[in-house]
Amino acid sequence: DAKTTQPPSMDCAEGRAANLPCNHSTISGNEYVYWYRQIHSQGPQYIIHGLKNNETNEMASLIITEDRKSSTLILPHATLRDTAVYYCIVRALFGNEKLTFGTGTRLTIIP
């Protein structure tokens, strides 16, 4: 699986959009970008994933650059409950199914 690089921490004001970047310059053609988050010591929670097109669901939006070497997770209206560690993971959709977690970004939502 390709390696990812994320900033260790970020702050965002409550109600504003939180934009979390991820670099994955060695991503290969069959690899998807997945985002998970972990709130305090709870089990990680799936957020969204994408291949090359931008994706949106009820939780977030995922913007992937045209060259697929980086992506941004957007939480449109951050709330205090979005304070968590966010993990960007690259892996193929089929085949090796394990998730390889990096150190993630600790996002703190400021009231």
Add this chain to the structure above:
Amino acid sequence: DSGVTQTPKHLITATGQRVTLRCSPRSGDLSVYWYQQSLDQGLQFLIQYYNGEERAKGNILERFSAQQFPDLHSELNLSSLELGDSALYFCASSSPSGTTIYNEQFFGPGTRLTVL
């Protein structure tokens, strides 16, 4: 609530002992994964079972073993425990590849193991 259950929530034991952690996957999920989260190593994949068979192995110590039973619940056995085995142990489950678009993993609440 992810639909994945893990017992017990907390476990405190002594070095050298053996413990068993239990996981019940979401209804219909055939794959079960075990992950360990310690302060110095982060979240690490240990092992995956698919419909009763071992499918993938990660950084799992020889002192650790797992199995998946016919009813698809899984157990992680940790033996000859050391202080460094203190960690959160998560179980996750997913649907079979090809049956869902996302194949995302759903995580349980974890078992916090403390070895004294």
